[in-house]
Amino acid sequence: MCGIVGAVAQRDITPILVEGLKRLEYRGYDSCGVAVYLDGKLRRTRSTQRVSELASQIEQDKLNGFTGIAHTRWATHGAPLTHNAHPHFSAQGKDEPRIALVHNGIIENHDELRAELQAVGYVFESQTDTEVIAHLVNHLYQGDLFEAVQQAVRRLHGAYAIAVFCRDEPHRVVGARQGSPLVVGIGKHENFLASDALALAGTTDQIIYLEDGDVADLQLDRVWIVDADGREVSRKQNTVQVHTGAADLGPYRHFMQKEIFEQPRAVGDTLQDIEHITPELFGDGADKIFKEVDSLLILACGTSYYAGLTAKYWIESLAQIPVNVEIASEYRYRDSVPNPRSLVVTISQSGETADTLAALKHARDQGMQHTLTICNVSTSAMVRECALNFITRAGVEIGVASTKAFTTQLTGLFLLTLVLAKARGRLSAEDEAAHLKALRHLPAAIGSVVALEPQIIAWAERFANKENALFLGRGMHYPIALEGALKLKEISYIHAEAYPAGELKHGPLALVTDEMPVVTIAPNDALLEKLKSNIQEVRARGGEMYVFADADSKIASAEGLHVIRMPEHYGMLSPILHTVPLQLLSYHTACARGTDVDKPRNLAKSVTVE
Known part of the structure; x- marks a missing residue:
């Protein structure tokens, strides 16, 4: 959820840190801060405003340096106040601060560590679990920051990604991860840390994805990585092309609006040039696995969970395979009945969703080894952990409320439905051709729905002064009603x-x-x-109905009954089309109410804490 950027270089890295924070701000925006080594001291600037305000403060404070770390925060421990903002410093007594540290995640044993450190004289200025790590590293420091961090993380219970540097070793930044994403960026006589490669776009395209338990030592001309056992390891260096234009608004008011309008392209890219329905769409070995499984267990959270509920209707109808859909955060905390022949399917936009990763591990621990993920990030932990995968091509999604990630997830799940149906002899050549034709037309069909925006804006004006709403759907459109309600709540x-x-x-x-x-x-x-009977039930009680109806549904506008006609009926793919007007209704209602559409209160993107 939070965002980390760090750098060690031979140039002023403050602009790099600030630009990285701007790109990661959608992951957390309760507070932000930058710390650098300057004139022999640790210096920092922190703010509870947005990164743009932080940038002004940095300029005013003349903050610059060759080594530094930065953070944008989604508050967990401690209110979104300046003294709780990262980076956190640690000093011994009245000495100048020696350690600066930023952290994503949650440290479960922070109370125990806090008491231990207070007993030896450390004074805490915040309510965060992060400050505990900074003091712990300082307490263990004996002249080698890399060694101190390795010792410190062995004491931590929970999830974390950290970046830390020391006043006494000014050309060194150390990072560590366990359960939260962290990448290393490789440069020429400079190296970088970030929670997402997007933060480093335009600075370096050479990225190393750290694995759980890794601790990385970044200096000017080398990167040294050890695993949880302290053994040196070599992690693959990847060339990652991140399009910085994805973070530009262009002609749109908000990223959410932009991403709604990008859905025809995103769905088209996800489908690419698929000519036939084959198991290889999901990776090598898929054919064998699909023939062995007799059921599906879908694990997901939030919007992705609703995609899974929609897929249940598709798969049980077309493939005739029983499907169980579980909220990932609940699944591993209840007694369930494992089935080794079940295909475990995870759904995640980021591929780093902590609850879903934990649920996946729990399923595997119970003996369910057939795993597949529908994910938007090919280099994510979810993809690495699953035997099979389907990578959606939504591109970077900045708006916290998911739009194009959801519709591309549905597209991938419908392809999975067809593959499973074909593997069981339930998909004839004629039906396969018909479904492929419908999929190819899907981008154009979504484009036609987006064109309904002017009519939906008129509805949004009516919604803006309301405080409650009901959403209704039947069959495979009930999960879409759930998604529509979630969107309205979120923004x-x-x-x-x-x-x-x-x-x-x-x-x-x-x-x-x-x-x-x-x-x-x-x-x-x-x-x-x-459904028409249900509509009459509402009208009879004086309710105001807002109906998204197919063109041939014979539902006409009347007193208390407002109708927007969809361009066409789209059969099994209808849930994807009906998602789009609900997104637009939520978006324009939020605009009319004057809320912060892309950064709704209390929420953040990429939920990497439990």
Whole structure:
């Protein structure tokens, strides 16, 4: 969630640190800060404002240096106040600070360590678990920062990625990771650390992905890495091309709007030039694994969980394979019945979602070794941990509320559905051709839905002064209603809930008034007539209905019934199309309410803490 950037160089690295923070700010924006070595001392600037304000403070403070670290924070321990902002310093007594440190993750034994360090004289200025690490490193320091960090991390329980440097060794930065992502950037007579390669775009394209337990020693002309046992290891150096243009708004008001409009391209790129439905779409050995499995276990969180729920409808319908979809953060804490013949499928935009990674490990520990991930980052931990993978090509997603990552996940899951159906002899050549044709047309179909934006803006103006909303869907569109409600909650702060439309009469109908807008997804499918009855239930109680209806659904606007017609009915792929207007409705409602669309309060991207 939080963002880390670090550097050791022979030039002023402050602009690199600040630019890196700007690119990582979507991962956490409660506070930010930079620390450098300057004139024989550690100097820092911290802010509870955005990175742009921090940059102004840095210029005013004339902060520059050849060695430094930077951080943008999503608050866990301690409120988003300046004294809790990173970097944290550690000093002995009244001496000048000696250690500067930034940290992503959560240290579970921080209370125990805090008491131990206070007992030997360390004074804490913050409520964070991070300051504990800084003091611990300082306490263990005997002239070799690399050795002190190795000793310190052996005492830590929990998840972390850290970057640290020392006043007494000014041309050295040390990093370590366990459960949170951290990369090394290789330069010429300079080296870098970051929580994401995006932060280093334009500075270096040579990236090393550290593994859990690694500790990295960065100096001007070398990078030294040891594993959790202290043994020197060699990690692969990758050439990573990150397009900095992905972080430019262009003509759009917000990144979320840009990413909604990028969905035709993102889905098209994800499909690439797929000509046939083959197991190899998911990696070598997929054919053998798909023939061995007799069920699926899908593990995911948030929006990705709703993608999994949609896939359950597809897979059980077309492939006739039972599917269980679990919220990853709950799965490993309950007693479940493992099935070694189940295919464990994880879904994650970042591939670093801590809860999903932990659930995957738990499933493997229970004997379920057939694993596959649907992920947007080919170099992520999720991809490395799973035997098979399908890489979506959404590109960098900056807005905290997921849009193009979700629709590309659905695209990948539909391809998985077809592959599993074909492996079981349930996909005829004619059906395969028809589904491929529909997939190829999907980008254009999404483009037609995006064109509904002007009509949706008019609805958003009506929603802006509401505080509650209901979303209804039936069958495979119920998860899309859940996703629509989540989007509205995330960015407009309107309380929204979603229900299967048939459940209205079992409780939620009690909430319906003319102040409670009810959004309904109305595709022209087998459940349409049932859904029309549910619509009448709402109208009879004075509710205001907002219906996204297929062109041929024969639902007409009337008093208390507002209808926007979708360009076409899209069969099994209809959930993907109906997702897009719900995204636009949430986006424009948030704009009308004046909220911070890309950086909603209390939230952040890439949830790398449990």
